[in-house]
Amino acid sequence: MFSKAVLEMIGVGILETLYMTIISSILAYILGLPLGILLVVTDKDGIAPLVILNRIVGVIVNILRSIPFVILLVALMPFTRIVVGTTLGPNALVVPLVIGSAPYIARLVESSLKEVDHGIIEAAQSMGASPRQIVFKVLIPEAMPSLIMGGAIAIITILSYSAMGGFVGAGGLGTIAINYGYYRYQVDMMLVTVIILVLIVQGFQELGGRLMRRSDKRL
Amino acid sequence: MAYQEPMIELIGLGKTFESKNSHVKALEDINLTIYEGEIFGIIGLSGAGKSTLVRCINYLERPTTGKVIFDKIDLSEVDDYELLRVRQSMGMIFQQFNLLMQRTALQNICFPLEIAGVSKKDAKKRAYELLEVVGLSDKAGAYPAQLSGGQKQRVAIARALATKPKVLLCDEATSALDPTTTRSILDLLKEINKNLGITVVVITHEMSVIEEICHRVAIIDASHIAEIGDVEEVFMRPKSKIAKQLVFSGANHIESFVGEDKCRIIFDGRTSFEPVIANMVLECRTPVNILFADTKDIDGKAFGQMVIQLPEDDISKKRIFAYLETNNIPHEEVI
Numbered sequence: 001m002f003s004k005a006v007l008e009m010i011g012v013g014i015l016e017t018l019y020m021t022i023i024s025s026i027l028a029y030i031l032g033l034p035l036g037i038l039l040v041v042t043d044k045d046g047i048a049p050l051v052i053l054n055r056i057v058g059v060i061v062n063i064l065r066s067i068p069f070v071i072l073l074v075a076l077m078p079f080t081r082i083v084v085g086t087t088l089g090p091n092a093l094v095v096p097l098v099i100g101s102a103p104y105i106a107r108l109v110e111s112s113l114k115e116v117d118h119g120i121i122e123a124a125q126s127m128g129a130s131p132r133q134i135v136f137k138v139l140i141p142e143a144m145p146s147l148i149m150g151g152a153i154a155i156i157t158i159l160s161y162s163a164m165g166g167f168v169g170a171g172g173l174g175t176i177a178i179n180y181g182y183y184r185y186q187v188d189m190m191l192v193t194v195i196i197l198v199l200i201v202q203g204f205q206e207l208g209g210r211l212m213r214r215s216d217k218r219l
Numbered sequence: 220m221a222y223q224e225p226m227i228e229l230i231g232l233g234k235t236f237e238s239k240n241s242h243v244k245a246l247e248d249i250n251l252t253i254y255e256g257e258i259f260g261i262i263g264l265s266g267a268g269k270s271t272l273v274r275c276i277n278y279l280e281r282p283t284t285g286k287v288i289f290d291k292i293d294l295s296e297v298d299d300y301e302l303l304r305v306r307q308s309m310g311m312i313f314q315q316f317n318l319l320m321q322r323t324a325l326q327n328i329c330f331p332l333e334i335a336g337v338s339k340k341d342a343k344k345r346a347y348e349l350l351e352v353v354g355l356s357d358k359a360g361a362y363p364a365q366l367s368g369g370q371k372q373r374v375a376i377a378r379a380l381a382t383k384p385k386v387l388l389c390d391e392a393t394s395a396l397d398p399t400t401t402r403s404i405l406d407l408l409k410e411i412n413k414n415l416g417i418t419v420v421v422i423t424h425e426m427s428v429i430e431e432i433c434h435r436v437a438i439i440d441a442s443h444i445a446e447i448g449d450v451e452e453v454f455m456r457p458k459s460k461i462a463k464q465l466v467f468s469g470a471n472h473i474e475s476f477v478g479e480d481k482c483r484i485i486f487d488g489r490t491s492f493e494p495v496i497a498n499m500v501l502e503c504r505t506p507v508n509i510l511f512a513d514t515k516d517i518d519g520k521a522f523g524q525m526v527i528q529l530p531e532d533d534i535s536k537k538r539i540f541a542y543l544e545t546n547n548i549p550h551e552e553v554i
């Protein structure tokens with residue numbers, strides 16, 4: 001049906017997409033996880049309230065989240081050039097992906113951590129746990145199933161953002177879909193890339209669900 | 220029992236919750252001394268301020284006025300870091316158990332030890348000991364979701380005891396449990412108090428819990444302490460309105476027998492029940508109407524009270540009082 005060259009191109013596209021998605025997810029979590037923790041801890045009902053800092057971070061997160069990703073992608077190009085040296089290719093797309101998704105991840109983490117029963121936190125406090133110990137020994141482990149599910153959602157979101165990078169020549173399945181499906185009207189190519197994307201999404205969703213169920217001891 | 224050393228002293232304690240448009244005085248002018256080795260009860264109706272009071276004791280809630288002195292340390296004077304250490308010598312258990320859901324029973328008990336910097340190996344060893352104390356050695360690897368309410372509370376008790384605290388604070392620890400389980404948990408608390416010498420503070424809204432295990436009790440009503448004393452004393456001779464209400468819970472309807480003369484007969488562990496009334500009826504040759512009767516087992520002794528309706532004529536009435544006097548049966552007229 002497809003020539004070997006085309007199949008090879010699709011293969012590279014898959015790898016590039018996975019590469020961008022995974023690298024971006026890791027980096028976005030390195031930024032987003034502490035931000036999410038900060039939002040929970042410094043909340044006025046948190047374990048170390050710092051209302052002003054909480055407000056400031058909250059506003060920044062909201063502003064970044066309200067910018068559509070395509071616009072962020074273009075707006076960040078000068079910055080991306082400074083960091084990566086180019087605005088083309090998978091590495092260049094990692095920059096806007098991380099900046100665009102970190103605030104989203106911060107909110108996901110925040111909502112997961114807030115699910116932890118306040119009574120459990122109070123019990124830890126009554127035993128003399130410091131805020132730091134509460135974060136690492138109570139909040140994160142207790143919220144782990146929810147954090148894992150949030151992780152799957154974040155990865156899927158980043159994957160779909162990465163496909164938008166096709167418009168700016170980032171590589172990956174998005175570029176294939178746009179170059180062949182959109183510019184050259186090759187519906188079959190479009191279809192194939194879309195199906196592969198759907199399968200990858202399903203895969204991450206399934207994996208997330210499984211890991212979540214395995215980690216959750218509440219039965 | 221002789222209590223000498225004060226363990227917890229509350230001096231002029233007050234707590235007001237302030238927010239933009241509300242101002243809740245949860246506690247006001249609380250003065251209270253809890254001695255080493257006793258089981259002290261704090262009882263009151265919902266919203267009276269019991270939880271706030273117990274949370275002030277370990278400074279989970281910072282009092283707005285007054286002082287908390289725990290084991291000779293004025294908590295208002297210790298810094299945040301020191302406070303964490305102080306809390307390690309106060310265990311706390313809760314109505315909702317508050318176990319870590321993602322940890323096994325054993326790991327839950329290890330938790331406060333990890334917090335206190337005890338090595339993993341020593342923590343595990345101690346946790347096994349404590350599981351034994353609470354009778355759950357076979358449940359070390361069970362997660363809270365696999366345990367019953369009573370078992371969860373046992374794990375919570377073991378966890379609270381892990382760091383060898385001097386005080387165990389119990390906020391409605393049995394309120395989510397059925398009567399049989401409640402009794403077994405109360406027995407466990409009693410045992411812990413006796414064998415380990417830990418001072419126990421019990422918060423509850425149920426008089427039966429107080430009767431079951433407490434030595435002394437404070438009754439808290441609308442943010443104030445209404446009455447404080449030995450459980451037997453408060454139970455037999457409640458002075459404040461709220462104390463009477465709590466002691467006679469279930470007997471509130473007595474007040475609705477308006478216009479009738481009533482007499483409350485108190486069984487203080489010396490007298491046995493039925494013969495008293497039966498003999499009185501025989502001797503005084505007058506029938507009495509029993510309006511309310513209740514017996515309790517406090518510290519192994521039988522206590523009880525009975526409210527009887529007195530006969531109309533003065534002679535029979537006098538005869539009854541005379542009988543009670545001569546037989547040394549504590550009683551009082553209820554108006």
Ligand SMILES: Nc1ncnc2c1ncn2[C@@H]1O[C@H](COP(=O)(O)OP(=O)(O)OP(=O)(O)O)[C@@H](O)[C@H]1O
Binds near residue numbers: 236243244266267271
């Ligand atoms: N964090 C808070 N902010 C504002 N008001 C509070 C707060 N905590 C408690 N209160 C108020 O303080 C009063 C006493 O509450 P507390 O929880 O101590 O009562 P309680 O005696 O423990 O009642 P219950 O038996 O229902 O647990 C209540 O009026 C309650 O609304």
Ligand SMILES: [Mg+2]
Binds near residue numbers: 271391
């Ligand atoms: Mg309460």
